[in-house]
Amino acid sequence: xxxKIIELGHDCMVLSLPRKWILQNNLKKSDELTVEIDDxxxxxxxxxxxxxxxISLDIKETTESGIRTLIINAYRAGYDKILIKYSxxxxxxxxxxxxxxxxxxxxxxxxxxxxxxxxxxxxxEDFDKILIKxxxxxxxxxxxxxxxxxxxxxxxxxxxxxLKRILTKHNMYPKLKGFIWQFLSTITHIARECVNLxxxxxxxxxxxxxxxxxxxxxxxxxxxxxxxxDINSLxxxxxxxxxxxMNEGLKLLKSKNPLVGYYLMSIARQTxxxxxxxxxxxxxxxx
Numbered sequence: 678x679x680x681k682i683i684e685l686g687h688d689c690m691v692l693s694l695p696r697k698w699i700l701q702n703n704l705k706k707s708d709e710l711t712v713e714i715d716d717x718x719x720x721x722x723x724x725x726x727x728x729x730x731x732i733s734l735d736i737k738e739t740t741e742s743g744i745r746t747l748i749i750n751a752y753r754a755g756y757d758k759i760l761i762k763y764s765x766x767x768x769x770x771x772x773x774x775x776x777x778x779x780x781x782x783x784x785x786x787x788x789x790x791x792x793x794x795x796x797x798x799x800x801x802e803d804f805d806k807i808l809i810k811x812x813x814x815x816x817x818x819x820x821x822x823x824x825x826x827x828x829x830x831x832x833x834x835x836x837x838x839x840l841k842r843i844l845t846k847h848n849m850y851p852k853l854k855g856f857i858w859q860f861l862s863t864i865t866h867i868a869r870e871c872v873n874l875x876x877x878x879x880x881x882x883x884x885x886x887x888x889x890x891x892x893x894x895x896x897x898x899x900x901x902x903x904x905x906x907d908i909n910s911l912x913x914x915x916x917x918x919x920x921x922x923m924n925e926g927l928k929l930l931k932s933k934n935p936l937v938g939y940y941l942m943s944i945a946r947q948t949x950x951x952x953x954x955x956x957x958x959x960x961x962x963x964x
Contacts (some may be wrong), residue, residue: 730756732756732760745773749778752778752781758794760790764789779835779836808840809904814833815867819892830872884925885941888945892944892948895945898917902952930942
């Protein structure tokens, strides 16, 4: 598709928009669009959400993980209504809703038929606030690692799915989606390893407790890096992780509880890995 530039006055150049695109996005006079310059490209986007009203799923899968994968991917894709035909236990769908989805409710109708529908989702403007909340929950999980932290993990998973839903449905951060998606996935993986550690360790030695304090420090730096868009905090995190894994970490792997050492090392490593997509996100934003 090609368009000619029209000159209006001495300093104004006008480019017409395709009518089909205008109608698809329900645009009208005085609506605002976002215009981004990317080398020789001009990227025009609208804040209007992608219209994906409903999808039908005929679920023959019997495992919870298989059923969850089908439903959550439809949720992340941006569908507002998920019609489900399923002959298994309703409780499985109810638990998936409770543990993985924000702003949806479950309705039953007919025989073996259900609807998961959007009723009260948080605002798109809350994206950064929710992501910061995820990072705060991670810090609290480490601080309270010797208590039941499973509900915190459920909260992070729900936030993760919702933020990915926003990225898809509202085309948020179009140039940065890959970075932020990977960052979100790494946060969830850190939380999962915290739960694994919690289930493995009954109590912690002084060396393990000290290692946990270093992890907490790393997570604070990760949070600061995102909130303040501060690359230096992420570089500092790198230095801490290198010292931890090359010194204390290796000793923990040779201790009486090597599995505890493994999970501690994994949490530190995943926190370090989270800096890579976050760095890309920050650098691309500031270009």
